[in-house]
Amino acid sequence: MQFRISALPLIPDVDRVEAAITEIDPAALVDYDAVLASLRLSTSLEPADIAQALAGAGVPVAASQVQRQPSECCGGCGG
Template sequence: MEFHVRIAGQPDLGAIESQLFGIDPAALVDHDAASCQLRISTVAHPRELAEAIAAAGYHVTAADIELQPSVCCGGCSG
């Protein structure tokens, strides 16, 4: 699943990834400074995602986390 997460400032992506890797070792995190959002691909659920980001030192709420529509065409596993 892909999520966009509103977050203030310049987040430490390594710290966030480190927390997420405990849940999903294949998670991907990047930061779009123009929109002040993290883009995160993970199998983690929104609650787990918020907890991982909080453990990295950043406060986010459920309203800050937006699930994106799937872009999966099914070609990889079908």
């Protein structure tokens, strides 16, 4: 699942966020969109788990800020 977290209280340390998320979901992907000032995540975690991991990484957000994004999967690869 893909998620976007906007309205962050600070610019996150992406390496620290990635470490916190991948500790729980090793297959997760994390990046920061500087244009939109938001974190983007691809993970199997639920919003509450993401918010908890982000808080542990020094980025306090509410689970309601973790917005699930529509799937971009076309099904072509079978994944």
